[in-house]
Amino acid sequence: MKEKILTISDLSVRLRAAPHTAILHNVSLDIERGSIFGVVGGSGSGKTTLGLALLGLLPGAMASSGKIIVAGKDITALSSEEKRALRGAGISMAFQEPLSAFDPVFTVGYQIKEMLEAHQMSAGARVHELLSLCGIKDPGRVAASYPHELSGGLRQRAMIALAIACQPKLLIADEVTSSLDVMLQAEIMELFRSLRKNLGLTIMLISHDLGVIKHLADDVVILRQGRVIEKSPCADIFKENAQGYTKELIRAAGLTCC
Amino acid sequence: MRNLFNTNRWAMISLWVLGLLYAAALFADILAPYSIRDEARDYSYCPPSAVHVMYGGKFAGPFVYGTRLTFNEYHARIYIEDRGVRYPVRFWIKAEPYRFLGILSSDRHVFGVEAPGRVYLFGADSRGRDVFSRIIHGGRVSLTIGLLGVIISFTIGLLVGGAAGYFGGRVDQVLMRVCEMVMMVPGFYLLLALRAAVPDTFNSMQVYCSIVVILSFIGWAGLARIIRGMCLSLREREYVLAARTMGLSHAMIIRRHILPHTVSYSLAAAMLSIPGYILSESALSLIGLGIQDPYASWGNMLSEAMNIVRIQFAPWILTPAFFIFLTVMCFNILGDALRDALDPTTETAITPEAMPVVEDSSRGGVAA
Numbered sequence: 001m002k003e004k005i006l007t008i009s010d011l012s013v014r015l016r017a018a019p020h021t022a023i024l025h026n027v028s029l030d031i032e033r034g035s036i037f038g039v040v041g042g043s044g045s046g047k048t049t050l051g052l053a054l055l056g057l058l059p060g061a062m063a064s065s066g067k068i069i070v071a072g073k074d075i076t077a078l079s080s081e082e083k084r085a086l087r088g089a090g091i092s093m094a095f096q097e098p099l100s101a102f103d104p105v106f107t108v109g110y111q112i113k114e115m116l117e118a119h120q121m122s123a124g125a126r127v128h129e130l131l132s133l134c135g136i137k138d139p140g141r142v143a144a145s146y147p148h149e150l151s152g153g154l155r156q157r158a159m160i161a162l163a164i165a166c167q168p169k170l171l172i173a174d175e176v177t178s179s180l181d182v183m184l185q186a187e188i189m190e191l192f193r194s195l196r197k198n199l200g201l202t203i204m205l206i207s208h209d210l211g212v213i214k215h216l217a218d219d220v221v222i223l224r225q226g227r228v229i230e231k232s233p234c235a236d237i238f239k240e241n242a243q244g245y246t247k248e249l250i251r252a253a254g255l256t257c258c
Numbered sequence: 259m260r261n262l263f264n265t266n267r268w269a270m271i272s273l274w275v276l277g278l279l280y281a282a283a284l285f286a287d288i289l290a291p292y293s294i295r296d297e298a299r300d301y302s303y304c305p306p307s308a309v310h311v312m313y314g315g316k317f318a319g320p321f322v323y324g325t326r327l328t329f330n331e332y333h334a335r336i337y338i339e340d341r342g343v344r345y346p347v348r349f350w351i352k353a354e355p356y357r358f359l360g361i362l363s364s365d366r367h368v369f370g371v372e373a374p375g376r377v378y379l380f381g382a383d384s385r386g387r388d389v390f391s392r393i394i395h396g397g398r399v400s401l402t403i404g405l406l407g408v409i410i411s412f413t414i415g416l417l418v419g420g421a422a423g424y425f426g427g428r429v430d431q432v433l434m435r436v437c438e439m440v441m442m443v444p445g446f447y448l449l450l451a452l453r454a455a456v457p458d459t460f461n462s463m464q465v466y467c468s469i470v471v472i473l474s475f476i477g478w479a480g481l482a483r484i485i486r487g488m489c490l491s492l493r494e495r496e497y498v499l500a501a502r503t504m505g506l507s508h509a510m511i512i513r514r515h516i517l518p519h520t521v522s523y524s525l526a527a528a529m530l531s532i533p534g535y536i537l538s539e540s541a542l543s544l545i546g547l548g549i550q551d552p553y554a555s556w557g558n559m560l561s562e563a564m565n566i567v568r569i570q571f572a573p574w575i576l577t578p579a580f581f582i583f584l585t586v587m588c589f590n591i592l593g594d595a596l597r598d599a600l601d602p603t604t605e606t607a608i609t610p611e612a613m614p615v616v617e618d619s620s621r622g623g624v625a626a
Contacts, residue, residue: 055503060427088505101500103515114514115504162504 002032004069005169005202006054011066013049013058013226023049023062025226031170031202031219036192038217038234039206040249046226047206051172054091054204056083071169089119092168096175098159102147108158109143112165119166126165133198134161135191153184160191164201171195174206189216210253214238222246269595272588279585283397287356290391291370291377295552296354298376300327301386303572304337307378309347320347322377334571345375381574383562389577396554396578401585403470403555404535408528410474415481416524420512422482423489434486440479448476449538453547462553469548473535481527488520522600529593533586540582556582 006029013024024046031037041047052058054068056075068075070090075083095101102111112130113123131139134157142150142158150158156176163171173192177185189212195201207213213220213234220237222230222245230237230246237246282289307322324343330336347369355365371377380389422433440448452472460468492498493516501511536556542548543557544564551558556578562568563575 057499057502084505084507086505087503092505093500093503095496095500097496100496103497103501103518105518106514114510115506118504118506118510166505 002034004030005033005071006031006204007067007069008054009067009069011050011053011064011068013046013053013062013064016061016063019063022226024053024064026066027223027226027228029221029228029231031204033169033202034196034200035218036196036203036205036216038213038220039204039223040208040210040213040220041223042208042249044225045223047208047223048174049226050223051093051174051204051206054170054172055087055093056080057087085119088115088168089166090168091170091172092163092166093172093174094156094160094163094176096178098155099147101159102155102162104147107144107146108150108162112143112158112162115162115165121166130161130165131158133195134158134164135187135194136161152180153187156180156184156188157191160188160195164195164199167199168201170202170204172204172206175208177207177212178209185212192216210249222249266595266598268591272591272595275584276588276592279397279581279588280401282394283401285358286394286398287358288364288366289368290388290394291351291353291367292388292391293354293356294392294395294554296387296391297552298382298386301325301337301376301378301382302384303335303568303575304376304378304382304386305572306381306574307376308339309377309379313344318346321345322347322371322375324375343375345371345377347371347377380577381572383559383572383575384568389559389574392554392559393556393578393581396549396556396559397581399466399549399553399555400536400539400557400582403466403473403539404532404589406470407473407477407535408532410470411477412481412524412528414474414478416485416517416520418478419482419485420489420517420520423486424493424508424512424516426490426493430486434483437479437482440476441483445476445538446541449473449542450547452476453542462550465549469539469542473538476538477531477535481524481531484527485517485520485524488523489516492516492519526593526597526600529589529596532589532593536582536585536589 008030009028011024011027012022015021015023027046027050029037039047039050049058049062053064054070054075056078058064064076066076070086075086075090078086102108106114109127112127116123116126127143128139131142136142136154136157142154147155147158160171160173160176163173177188180188192203192205193216196203205213205217214237217234220230220232220234221228222237224245229244238250287293304325307325309320309322311317311320313321321344324340324345325337326340327335327337348371349369350366351370351372352365353367353370355363357363369377376382376386376388378388378390380393383389383392418433418437422430443451449472452475453469456465456468456472489512498511498515501515506514539548539555540557540560543555544561546558546561549555549558559575559578560582563579569576
C-alpha cells in the first residue's frame with residue numbers, strides 16, 4: 001500500500017445562511033502520493049468547492065466540517081498564517097482560465113517571481129527553469145510577456161508553472177484543459193504525466209470531461225450534488241458494469257466502455 | 259497615454275506652465291531679486307517699475323529710473339519716475355547672500371539693480387516688499403502644500419479604502435463609519451477647528467507641516483470611500499483568488515493585486531484634488547491662520563487685498579490670485595487629460611488625421 005498524501009474524511013460544506021443545503025455531503029477520499037486523482041461531476045456538483053475547501057479558501061458564506069489531512073497534518077486545525085504558508089508550497093491550484101487567473105497588469109515572470117518570494121524562495125533562474133519544465137521552449141520571452149500577449153496553450157503552461165513553482169505536494173488542477181482545443185488538451189495531459197514522472201507530483205484533476213480523466217487518472221471519484229457517487233480505480237469506471245449515474249455520464253460523453 | 263498628451267495641446271501647455279512654476283519655486287533664492295525678509299518701507303505700495311531699454315533714442319540695455327514719493331490732490335501717496343537717476347538692470351548680480359536649499363552659500367541673483375535703486379516687476383506691498391520675489395518664494399509653500407497633502411491623504415485613503423474593500427465585513431463597517439465621521443463635519447470648520455488645536459508657538463516650518471497634516475486629515479475620507487467601492491469589485495476577480503491559492507499574504511495581495519488596479523483612477527483623482535489643497539491653504543492663510551509673516555504664501559499675500567481701498571490704489575497686490583488661478587486651472591486640465599488617457603471607456607475626440615479614410619462607394623465601388 002502506497003503512502004497517502006491526502007485524506008479527507010467526512011468533509012461537509014454548507015451555506016451559513018441555509019445550513020440544510022449541503023454543497024458537499026460527507027465526502028471522504030484518499031489520494032496516494034504520486035497518483036493522478038480524477039474528480040468528475042457535472043456543473044454544480046461541488047468539484048470546485050472541494051478544491052477550495054482543501055486550500056481553506058471557501059467563501060465567507062460557507063462553513064465546512066470534517067477533517068482534511070495533508071501529509072499527516074490536519075489542516076483544518078491550522079492557524080490562518082500556517083494555512084497561508086501551506087497554500088502554494090503544500091497544495092496549490094491551477095485554474096481553468098489563466099487569462100483571468102493571472103493579474104493582467106504584471107508579466108508572467110513577475111508573478112512567478114512574486115510567488116517564490118512569498119514563500120521565501122530565491123527566484124533568479126528558477127523562473128525560466130520552471131517555464132522550461134512546463135514545456136515552454138522560449139522561457140525568456142514568455143516570462144517577459146503579459147498574460148494577454150500569450151497564446152492559450154502557452155498561458156495554460158505558464159499557469160501550471162506558477163502553480164508548481166513552490167514544489168507543492170499536491171496540485172489541484174481545476175478544469176485546466178476545459179478551455180483548450182483537443183490538440184492542446186493532449187499536450188497539457190502529456191505535461192501532467194511528465195510532471196508526475198519527473199517531480200513525483202500528486203495531481204488532483206478536477207474535470208467534467210471524462211475523456212481527459214480516462215486518459216490520465218489512476219483513481220476517480222464521481223460527485224453528484226455534493227455526494228460521492230462512485231469511488232474506484234479509473235479502469236473500473238469504464239468497465240461494462242458501470243451503474244446508474246456513472247453509466248449516464250459515460251454515455252453522454254460518447255465514450256465506449258472498454 | 260503619451261499619445262494623448264501629445265495630441266492634447268492644453269494638457270501639454272499646462273504641464274509646461276506647472277513645470278516652470280515648480281522650477282521657479284525650487285530656484286526661488288536665485289531667481290528672486292529680493293529675499294523673503296527684505297523690506298523697504300519708503301516704497302510702500304510702489305507700483306510695478308517700468309523697465310526701459312532706450313535712453314536718449316539709443317539702445318542702452320534694460321534699466322529702471324529712480325522713484326520719488328509725492329502726494330496727489332487727494333493726499334494719496336503716488337510714485338513718480340525720477341528721470342534723473344538710472345539704475346541698470348544687472349544679471350547675475352551680487353546682492354543679499356542666501357543658502358540655496360540650505361546647502362550652497364551664494365549671493366548671486368539672476369537679476370537685480372544696484373543698491374539704492376529697487377526693481378519691482380509686480381509692484382510692492384504695504385511694507386515695500388517685492389511682490390514678484392514673494393510670489394516666487396510663496397510658491398514654495400503654495401505649490402508644495404498641495405502635492406504633500408495629496409501624497410499623504412492618498413496614502414491613507416488607499417490603505418483604508420483598500421483594507422475596507424478587501425476584507426469587507428466588520429473591518430469595512432468600522433473604517434467606513436470613521437470615514438463618514440470625518441466627512442460629516444463641514445470641511446472649512448474642521449479646518450479651523452484643527453488649526454485652532456495647533457499651538458500658536460509653532461515656528462513657520464512647524465505651522466507648514468501642521469497645515470499639511472490638517473489638510474490631509476480632511477482629504478482622505480472621500481477617496482477612501484471610492485477606493486473601497488473599487489476594491490469590493492476587484493477582490494472578486496479570479497486573479498485575487500489565484501493569488502490566495504498561491505499563498506500570498508493579505509497585505510501583499512492588497513498592495514500588488516488590488517491597489518495597482520485603482521491607480522488610473524487615483525492618479526487622476528489626485529491630480530484633480532491638488533487644487534482643493536492649494537485653495538484651502540490660501541483660505542487658511544488669507545484669514546491669518548496659515549503661513550505667518552514674514553514668510554510668504556500666495557494666500558497670506560492676498561490677505562492684504564482684503565481691503566477694497568487698497569485694491570483700488572494698488573491693484574497689483576492681487577497678482578498672487580492670478581497665480582493661484584493659473585495653478586489650479588493647470589492642475590484641472592492635467593487631471594482631466596490624465597483621466598481621459600487612463601480610462602479607455604471615456605470617449606476622446608478623434609482627430610481628423612486619425613479618422614479612417616472611407617472610400618466613396620457611390621462612384622463605381624461595390625457596396626459590401
